[in-house]
Amino acid sequence: MASPAEYAAMRRAxxxxxxxxxxxxxxxxxxxxxxxxxxxxxGEGFHVKAGSPHAEVLALAAAGSRAQNGTCVVTLEPCNHxxxxxxxxxxxxxxxIARVVIAVRDPFAPAAGGVEALRAAGLEVEVGVxxxxxxxVNEAWLTSVRAGRPFVTWKYAASxxxxxxxxxxxxxxxxxxxxxxxxxxxxxxxxxxxxxxGTVLADDPALTVRDAPVRHGQPLRVVxxxxxxxxxxxxxxxxxxxxxxxxxxGAVDGDPRLYEGAKIVTVPQAPDGxxxxxxxxxxxxxxxxxxxxxxxxxxxxxxxxxxxxLVDRVVGYVAPVLIGGDGLPALxxxxxxxxxxxxxxxxxxxxxxxxxxxxxxxxxxxxxxxxPAVENSVEN
Numbered sequence: 595m596a597s598p599a600e601y602a603a604m605r606r607a608x609x610x611x612x613x614x615x616x617x618x619x620x621x622x623x624x625x626x627x628x629x630x631x632x633x634x635x636x637g638e639g640f641h642v643k644a645g646s647p648h649a650e651v652l653a654l655a656a657a658g659s660r661a662q663n664g665t666c667v668v669t670l671e672p673c674n675h676x677x678x679x680x681x682x683x684x685x686x687x688x689x690x691i692a693r694v695v696i697a698v699r700d701p702f703a704p705a706a707g708g709v710e711a712l713r714a715a716g717l718e719v720e721v722g723v724x725x726x727x728x729x730x731v732n733e734a735w736l737t738s739v740r741a742g743r744p745f746v747t748w749k750y751a752a753s754x755x756x757x758x759x760x761x762x763x764x765x766x767x768x769x770x771x772x773x774x775x776x777x778x779x780x781x782x783x784x785x786x787x788x789x790x791x792g793t794v795l796a797d798d799p800a801l802t803v804r805d806a807p808v809r810h811g812q813p814l815r816v817v818x819x820x821x822x823x824x825x826x827x828x829x830x831x832x833x834x835x836x837x838x839x840x841x842x843x844g845a846v847d848g849d850p851r852l853y854e855g856a857k858i859v860t861v862p863q864a865p866d867g868x869x870x871x872x873x874x875x876x877x878x879x880x881x882x883x884x885x886x887x888x889x890x891x892x893x894x895x896x897x898x899x900x901x902x903x904l905v906d907r908v909v910g911y912v913a914p915v916l917i918g919g920d921g922l923p924a925l926x927x928x929x930x931x932x933x934x935x936x937x938x939x940x941x942x943x944x945x946x947x948x949x950x951x952x953x954x955x956x957x958x959x960x961x962x963x964x965x966p967a968v969e970n971s972v973e974n
Contacts, residue, residue, distance in 0.1 A: 601723065604627075607669050614641050620735075639655070654685055661689040665692065674711050682708070683712060686712065694719050744887045750896065751765070753768060760921050765797075773950040776947050782813070789895070790895040794828050801813075802835050817830055817856075818870050898927060906956065
């Protein structure tokens with residue numbers, strides 16, 4: 595069983611891992627803490643970016659000789675392969691670590707096997723300490739590996755009565771400056787920001803990070819534009835950040851010089867014949883090592899992602915204002931025909947942001963069906 599000192603070290607490692615959000619993609623965020631033989635913290639580190647030393651290596655370097663016969667507490671199973679950097683398993687062995695405490699096993703097959711290698715070398719290994727917390731901090735990367743697609747966060751801003759815009763379409767600004775700055779923090783933590791052509795035509799957004807530190811370059815701007823209606827003067831076509839425009843097979847490219855600021859990718863149409871196939875879009879983004887996507891499109895595009903089961907997290911900013919009347923809803927589309935069919939989410943966070951409130955929710959995952967009881971029987 596993990597000791598209180600090891601639990602405390604894991605909480606510290608999780609906090610360290612969180613510092614890598616927005617900088618490590620396509621790698622996971624990882625934190626590590628080294629305890630000496632009596633349980634004192636002697637080294638810590640976190641993975642900063644792909645190609646840089648892993649968390650364990652940094653923590654061991656900080657610990658030096660004090661790591662001998664000590665414990666390494668790490669949020670993700672140490673890698674057992676040579677990629678851009680040498681395997682962390684070997685670094686732990688070379689440092690003389692005697693015990694390794696791990697939160698989550700690595701689902702990425704080429705890097706897995708660290709637990710078995712460490713045990714084979716005679717080290718004590720414990721797995722599963724604060725696993726739920728570690729899954730949360732690394733949810734984008736884990737979804738990318740397990741589902742083969744980016745982790746999708748739907749962000750919206752709405753009034754108390756669920757309106758995203760007034761009847762005339764105006765929506766600037768429902769929320770206050772603090773909430774808008776928080777959105778830029780969200781953008782900075784994601785690999786891509788995605789909207790539909792309707793949003794580009796209506797608002798001409800830049801989709802860049804402006805009110806938060808940019809530590810890993812601007813996120814990729816993604817526009818779903820089945821008919822290729824994005825005007826050549828749109829801000830998403832400037833040189834501030836890279837842009838991908840997804841169009842349907844029938845759309846005419848026209849003069850490619852009009853879209854010099856973007857790469858155009860053709861994907862199949864959606865099964866219902868409207869727009870582009872969202873699964874194909876996410877598959878293409880996954881192939882380009884996009885781990886996390888921030889969905890900032892309008893209510894109809896959000897409804898399409900939700901209907902396709904492609905929303906992994908909802909971040910809603912609710913302002914203390916009432917719009918009513920014919921104001922536009924935050925979510926559109928066919929919706930649930932009955933309350934029983936409504937998609938259920940778990941409300942994980944309620945945080946004041948200036949005069950507004952930030953709500954964070956994730957889908958409720960249904961429990962697997964219980965196996966029927968097997969009764970013992972005697973054959974005659």
